[in-house]
Amino acid sequence: MNKLIVSPSPHVHGKQSTNSIMMDVVIALLPATLVSVYAHGLNALMLALVGVVSCVLIEWLIQKFIFKNTVGWCGSAAAVTGLLLALNLPPTAPWWLVVVGSIVAIGIAKMTFGGLGQNIFNPAIVGRVFLLISFPVLMTSWDASGSWFAVDAFSGATPLGAVKEGLANGLTLSQITADNMSFSEQFFFSTGGSAGELSSLALLVGFIYLLCRKVVKVTIPLTIIATVFVMCGIFHLVNPELYTNPVFNVFQGGLLLGAFFMATDYVTSPMSTKGQIIFGVGIGVITVLIRYFGAYPEGVSFAILIMNCVVPLINKYCKPRRFGEAK
Amino acid sequence: MKRTFRIGGVHPNDNKISKNAAIEVFPAVETAYISMAQHLGAPANPVVAVGDKVKVGQVIGEPNGFISGYVHSSVSGTVKAVEPRADIAGNPVMNVVIAVEGDEWCEEIDRSTDIVRECSLTCEEILARIKNCGVVGMGGASFPTHVKLNPPKDKKAVALILNGTECEPYITSDDRIMRERPVEILIGAEIMKKVLGVDKCYVGIEENKPEAIASMSAAAEKFDGIEVVVLKKKYPQGGEKQLIDAIMHRQVPSGALPIDVGAVVQNVATSLAVYEAVQKNKPVIDNSVTVSGHCMASQHNYLVRVGTPISKILEVAGGLPENAAKVVSGGPMMGKAVVNLEAATVKANGSFLIMTAEETVRKRESNCIRCGKCADACPMGLEPYLLNKLARVGGLYDELEKERIFDCIECGCCLYTCPSNIPLLDLIRINKAEVMKIMRSRPKK
Amino acid sequence: MTGTILFTIACLVVLGLLFSVVLYFVAQKFKVEEDPRIEIVESIMPGANCGGCGHAGCHAFAEAVVKAPSVEGFFCPVGGNATMAKVAAALGQEAVEKEPMVAVVRCNGSFGNRAKTNQYDGYASCKVMSALYTGDTACKYGCLGLGDCVSACKFGAIKVNPEKGIAEVDENKCTSCGACVKACPKGVIEIRPKGKNGRRVCVSCVNKDKGAVTRKACSVGCIGCGKCAKACPFEAITVENNVAYIDFTKCKSCRKCVAECPTGAINAVNFPTPLPPKPAPAATPAPAPQNETENK
Known part of the structure; x- marks a missing residue:
């Protein structure tokens, strides 16, 4: 027989982990993401992917080369920030806007405070607000020409x-x-607003999922x-x-x-x-x-x-x- | 609506896999190792010497102070040694080692299985019997029962609460005795009601034990003032303060005792021990023990004599499987990991769990994400994340006291629920001990 | 435009004047009168605020020294004799020389010498572990190797050697402040004199179990046989509770005990030559800490 393991009580642990919680949030954001892709086509999908990839990459790089410690690193938390950031942008925004936002969100709002759990401000919002102040035109208007559907309402502003x-x-x-x-129109689907604001129903579905999973x-x-x-x-x-x-x-x-x-x-x-x-x-x-x-x-x-x-x-x-x- | 306590709590998988294993009498052992520290308080003084012949039920240890208790031989035979031996945590404790010869009981003990309900003894006589038979709290805390049943004169009990919640996962020993010996438990309760001078007794049982609820309810019909209360399944319902809150809807204030809100809580197994002590004159020499674990070939509930080595119990239960990694004495939430398998059972042992590495090894700690789940789970309304943070700084005992670390009941809900696997309770526990020490050292006002 | 600028400047100047006056009066009001010598003494102190002297910090120490009739009985373990001489001079007194001390880990139960009997899986703290049980080896007295002393040390002078699993002191960095002694729940660490040229002899074991039990648990444990006590010409060694102890006030570092010890529990440190009489394996000296620091 092996050596006995000895530890203080309790000897069992609940099922939730930081990673599972963050993945639940990502899943909960998927309906809203899908709605934005449905409404605005591939550009919205590209924004979401760029957001996730750039946030995860930036956080990993900082962990690896500045903190020099990737042991307890939680990539899914960065993915949540990336996805939220993408959903906070106009669905027709250019890809580099998300990257800039990611750098601010992760690099400044999150990692300067010490990384996961240490930040004072919500990284995704800091990223969004930075973009909103720096690129007000890009952030508040868009043309609907890239859409898969003919969209007639509000092509100029929210x-x-x-x-x-x-x-x-x-x-x-x-x-x-x-x-x-x-x-x-307001509840199910509207075309005005940023990617994550299109369908209240999609957001509600995601939120109910989080409630059921006892995440929030x-x-x-x-x-x-x-x-x-x-x-x-x-x-x-x-x-x-x-x-x-x-x-x-x-x-x-x-x-x-x-x-x-x-x-x-x-x-x-x-x-x-x-x-x-x-x-x-x-x-x-x-x-x-x-x-x-x-x-x-x-x-x-x-x-x-x-x-x-x-x-x-x-x-x-x-x-x-x-x-x-x-x- | 089923009742439960109002603050915090978690819902671990109850894993009552041994609930259908009837209690078996554990075979006799060759050597019994009887600890002198089977109760809270000062260890008993051994009163036998090497070479003495002892019978089952004979006193071998006498109390050493007010909070202490008698220890009886659980076997008959010759005393081989009186020496310190390592307990389950490896710490040396005085033991009387007895080589077993036959099974000869003291004559005063009524060994028949007839149920005796009439009790003509006075309260003092009952308390004396409970004390002389070495009855302690069998729920795990092993507080001497005669002390608990004799509250200070200025405090009046209103109700007796029998704790049949068994909220810890895996353990089924209380479930089994409630199913198999309900009338005896309730006679014990009736005796304790008499001693305390209360009219009301509640038996709290969690909803995941329908058979026990049925059998206890049926038995309770023949008793006055005993009510079975079905509780929702939630850990740590068996905590004294939580149980009082759930049943009587009263919260024991910080620093106070249950008697301050008029409640006395006793485990169902203690009630059974009281019955046996008072009506049968039988000291606590055996108790029911669950031996369980998903990796075990079979699940068991045994009636084990006090002083049986754990290794022997595991051997009879089918042996430790290859993948067993941890043996826990008690439940998985509050039980102690066993270091020394040669240690012997004591009165308050309710179960031994065998767990595999996958079930029990802690996951790597990561950053606190300030989710507040520990604070939501804490049944005492504390903030474990904050206590842990203060404890890690070190030396901040005043702050810890202000955050009421002394209220912690060490139930483990915080660590259980933490998604970042932070060992919250580990640090809280030792800092709580430190703060309590500082508080005790202060002059009383 | 000019008006606005002037107005702004005027406003700021008035505000500045106003605040400076307020600050001046506040500073006067809350001024604390203090013996000027306290500040002088404090400036001499190393400023580590380690509490090794028994006072809350360097300022508290300075306060106490200035108030006391003499510097006798005061000692700053960090600054040592040099600092104390300066403090005494500042106060117009004679300093009392004190022997340099060092923290000694009285356990040599490395992985090789002391086998693990179980696996600990809790928070990595000796305090937590020892509150739970006796430890992950069969020895219930020795170093647990989880490093409470390391986090207590303000000078980086103590490390847990990952290859041995026991704490080791870097005697060049150790100031003998005693923080590790307080932090160790097992009471394994002791403050002892450094000895002449750093040479000293010490029993590296605190195991109070009977000899047979100790032997099973650890190959270099003290079994309390008493051979060392008999061999010692200066009656410096006592055996109590099955463990030998060398009284450093009597020990002359002759190393007779080292040769005598059957398990090698007695360590001689920093001696240049190996032992002359018995070439026993027991006589292997502890690793020389100087080399270690040079490597860093």
Whole structure:
């Protein structure tokens, strides 16, 4: 017989591993990716592949040549960042845009902090925001000529962008009519927005998969969506000519993508349920404020980044309910 | 809706593969090694010398202090040695080694299988019997039962809780005794109810043991104030505080004892031992032990005499298979890995698991991804990732105390659930001991 | 345009002045009066803040020395005699010379000498391991080789030799601060005098088991036979709990015990010549640490 193994308890381990969790996230993002490929053709597929490959490659290179340690390296986590980044770009963006985004996302937002689990900001969002500020035209407009299908709606800007522009020119919402979309159009399939914003249904399917696999909890997305809905509802009731309706706000501009897949990133979100509620409400409020009053038509990315900053503080002050403490 | 505790918990595969193996009486051994440290507290003082003849049930060790207990011979024969021997972890413990000759029992012990329900003894007499028969908590903690059944006068118990949850995977010894000897367990509960002066007794059983629930429920119909409570399957339901929370919906505050919320928790096996001690005058000389593992050719539940070497048990159970890599005394979540197979069983041993390397070897640790799964799983509402981080810095005992490391029950949920395979509990455990030591050394207010 | 620039400059200047005044008063308010000698002594200290002297750090040490009537009883193991002489001079006192010390790992149970009997699979810490059980060899007293001492050492002077699985001290780097002694759960490490020219004799074993048990567990364990105690002309060796101990205050480094030891548990370090009387295999000296440092 071999030598006995001796270890402290417990002697068994659960099935989840970092790698399996990250692969689950990749799987959950596949429906949204497929929708974008369906709508925009091979360019969308190319973007997703370039995003994944460049993120994984950059992280591996940094691990290998700067950290000089690839032992505990988790490539699937980088793949998630790459895929998210690709889904955050216009489906018609050029390939080098993703590569630049990957370098910023992995090289600056993730690895400078020490790699997996150490970063303060969500890498994919840092990449996206960098691109958004550096290449605003490329990031907010596209031509639909590469599509496999004839696409007639919004070839210039996202619905949120159209609204913002219209309001800036002194129009009222009823004159702009960009938010006047049917519910089914918003929920199942629309052509405006970046690759990951096309179909709310696809995002929801992916998110439900994550819930079933017990990878994420529903707290953060639910509070974000509820906050946005309630806040927009109040504003919309006060002045429907100036403020877009809440349903439009929930389904547009990557709110669902951000709420389901980016705000729920483990590393950059709070641990306790109480903290997650604060985090979600914060993102919701900041998103609405930016959309209604800010310079940018879209605010989810900024909202998540801003709330990322306060996560350490939230973690410090929001403790889970200890056993034996009165409710 | 079935009840369960409110904070944390995990759902390991229960692997109750030995549940249909009826309890077999383990064959007699040639030599018994009886440890003097079979209870929490000070080890007993051996009161026999080399060459003495002893009978089954004879006292061979006397208590050494308030929290201590009697130890009895589980065999008849001649004392061969009184010497320190390595326990399962290799640490030396005083043992009485007895060469077995025949099977001669002390006359006072009632060896018939008749069930005696009437108990005319007073509470003091009952407690004395429990003490003299060396009954300890059989769930694993081995706290002397007579101490637990005799709470301070200013604290009043409201209910007795029998712990039949057996929430650890693999183990089925409690399941088997609940199926095979329900009436005796409940008579033990009735006796303990009398001692504690409570009217209510709950028997908590997890839903994955339908046969035990059926047999205990049927038996409970003939008793007043005993209720079988079916609980959801969730680990660590068998933890004292978790079980009280699940059944009575009360949470024992930090630093307090179960009696502070009016509860006394006893294992079903302890209840059986109380029955045997009080009604049959039989000391704790044997207990039921599960020997199980996917790699074993057959699964067993044995009635094993105290002092039987583990190697002997494994041999009778079919021998250690070629691919066995670890032997665990207790369950896979909280049990101890056995280093020394020559060590002998003690009263509180409930099971021996045989695991292969694939089932048990730890995976390589990777970076913490701050998923918070450990905090979600912690049944005490602690933050294991934070405790681990502080512990790795070293010396931050004040911070660890502030984060209530002393509340940790070492259930292992955090390490079980961690996707990065971080050995959270390993460090928390030793730092908890250090913090408790500092706390105890402080003058009491 | 010029107006804006001027306004901005003026604003910043006013703000700067305002803050400097505030800062000045705050600094005055929170100023801590301290014996100036404390700062002087602290500047002499090595600044390792290792706590080897028994104080919380170099500043605490300086404070204590300045407050104490004499430097006697104070010693900085890192700076050694040189530092203490300077400290004494700064305070206008005579320094007391102290023998240089070094940490000694009293275990030679390398993989070859002490076979593994089981496989440890937990967090790599001696503390965790020893809290769990006696260790992965049949010897329950020796070095566990997981390196709690390595992480405790602030000077990189102790390493676990991967080929032997036991801790080894680099005596050129060791400051005898004693951090490793505190970190070792097995109590294997001892602070001993370096000896003349670094030459010293030490029993490399702390196994308290009976001889037969020790012999089974490790080929170089002390079996407590007492031959060394009989051989010692200076009565420096005592055998207690089945293990010999050389009292360094009495030992004259004659190496008679080394030749006598049947298992080779007694190590002579840094002697240039091999032992004259018995060419026993036991007399192999411990690896010379100097060579190791040169290689780095």
